[in-house]
Amino acid sequence: MIKRVFIFAALILSASCSAYCAPNVLKNIRYHSYPNKTRIVLDAKDAITYTIEKISSKKIHIRLHNITPVNKFGKIKHFLFFPIYPRVTVNDRIVKKVKLKPAYHSIDTVFKLSARNTSYNIFYLKNPDRLVLDFIKVSNKRKIKVIVIDPGHGGFDPGAVRKYRKGVIFSSKIKEKDINLDIAKRVKKYLKGTDTRVILTRERDKFISLKHRVGLAKKYKADIFVSIHANAAWDKRMSGIETYYPRKTRDKGVSLKKESRKLAESIHESLIRHMRARDRGIKDAMFYVLRNAYMPAVLVEVGFISNYYDAKLLKKSSYRKKVAQVIAQGILEYKNEVEKQKGE
């Protein structure tokens, strides 16, 4: 019972205060345009309390509470019967204007935006009391900055292996893990000097779990993931290059899959154009590293170790060098394609 009385008393107090206490005063509205940001500052006599009423791509509506504007922001003129609210015209690339609708002890401020992709930041500063709103132009232009190259297998996992064959060119075993690593390192080398950062999931002959490979790409916020492998088949006649993109992706939508497919096309077409290999096509697959990647991801099978001719080529460093160069070229073509897309 006591509790209830207490709440009732508190309600009356706050109600009476908003009605009779001297409200805060909105003194001025300032703005400053920066290249990618517009700052609007609301100067007040005391601390401003506010609520965000509505946000759309074109305007943000903020209500300031228990406040009255100084005269120049408080006068509502009329044209015929339509009210013309006081406003501050900004008209830069980001903000059009700030409209003020003063009501009884509150002011509705509506920020009309010129740019669509705008994010905002509201914060409060004291001495003097002011509410600062930063409207920031968000560029949705995608850039390819971080590239993760993933040489398949490694350590105790050799991948496909071609054993020594008497009387032919092979003096030792060809292990897929070595070919993958060599090509990956060369791809990195070719991408050096471009405005990208290239990270290999392994720099040496070491076992790395698939989960760790994907995790690494996520950690470095990779923009694309390119896994390099060599094929093997029971049928020794099988040869050529094939490139995979994920059949299913993390984002459940079409974009990661679509982008992965584009990346696959770019790399694969570059390979087929420049290497005289059989075109085994661009295929979708459920490989772990593709399915679990957070970014466009592809897996390139650069040739069949189980095929005599492919293996003979892959054993040559000049061939691996060319493969790497062509993969790097495909990556750069994709990067170029992505980055020249219009941002807005």
Ligand SMILES: [Zn+2]
């Ligand atoms: Zn493999």
